């Protein structure tokens with residue numbers, strides 16, 4: 403789709419280095435811009451973040467150098483380069499882009515599986531915690547941390563990074579597992595979840611955990627903080643995106659709706675609310691405890707750009723985030739239809755697994771299932 407816009411994304415997906423050169427030609431038709439970085443700086447930046455086996459030839463580098471605000475990042479597979487540019491109002495841009503390859507999706511699925519294993523390791527070791535609402539956000543975390551977000555595990559406090567606020571802070575085991583998988587700290591440490599003296603406490607603490615952007619746990623507060631971050635980035639004129647993950651039980655908190663009102667009032671188009679609609683909360687269905695439906699209509703009435711997707715489908719996540727990036731005026735809410743406890747049969751869609759850790763037997767079964775799922779992905783990847 404070609405359209406005129408202030409803000410746009412340009413995606414390169416490439417399976418091989420030759421492809422990068424080819425696609426850059428097509429992209430050249432759609433954008434221009436002035437130099438944002440010194441050529442050598444840009445080359446160093448590219449080479450630092452791209453896998454060793456991907457090289458840009460001189461012509462492609464020259465082309466990339468001409469794009470304003472280049473922002474390249476690795477994909478999960480290490481074989482995709484993405485470019486996001488922010489251009490002037492009259493630029494003709496390409497807002498779509500080739501979709502992820504099956505190999506890339508498989509790699510993401512493996513990351514999601516590792517995240518689930520991390521959740522089970524942590525909650526088993528702690529003998530408590532929140533596995534259900536952690537397991538169901540594995541795909542979205544894998545996509546955000548391995549494809550989308552501009553973050554650097556070696557520089558977790560970089561002021562220009564994208565932010566993720568886990569507003570449903572009780573899903574900390576999933577956030578920790580995603581951060582460990584992305585290299586912010588050792589995977590081994592996940593077993594220290596909730597232990598006295600560990601930096602991995604039951605709810606995320608931005609002061610002690612590398613990669614955690616906001617301390618959360620009191621439902622409703624995270625989204626409010628995310629609004630402040632998004633407004634701050636807008637004021638500073640920085641291309642920072644803020645993602646926040648909320649639960650459908652969490653939105654029963656009035657504070658969320660104040661935050662939504664604030665987000666639309668200030669036109670926080672750099673804010674992406676990801677609302678995990680698994681229909682369960684702490685001790686029952688959201689419908690019976692305090693019905694938050696109809697969420698789409700309510701968020702549209704709050705002047706959000708609203709999309710509803712299957713929260714376990716990487717294609718759908720990719721398209722929805724592309725739509726978020728193409729939105730210039732409103733905040734976006736992506737409603738993720740998910741299955742609480744996803745990936746561990748006896749935890750799926752069961753309110754019993756909202757807030758307790760698996761015992762040894764349950765741990766063994768859960769890990770067996772996740773190992774089998776991982777082996778199936780490896781098989782498919784051959």
Ligand SMILES: Cc1ncc(C[n+]2csc(CCOP(=O)(O)OP(=O)(O)O)c2C)c(N)n1
Pocket residue numbers: 534535536570572573619620621622648649650651652653655678680682683684742756
């Ligand atoms: C202000 C506040 N009230 C109550 C709680 C206790 N609590 C923790 S999780 C939870 C249910 C949340 O449901 P939902 O947002 O749907 O989470 P998910 O099902 O995705 O895990 C509650 C009530 C809290 N953390 N904060």
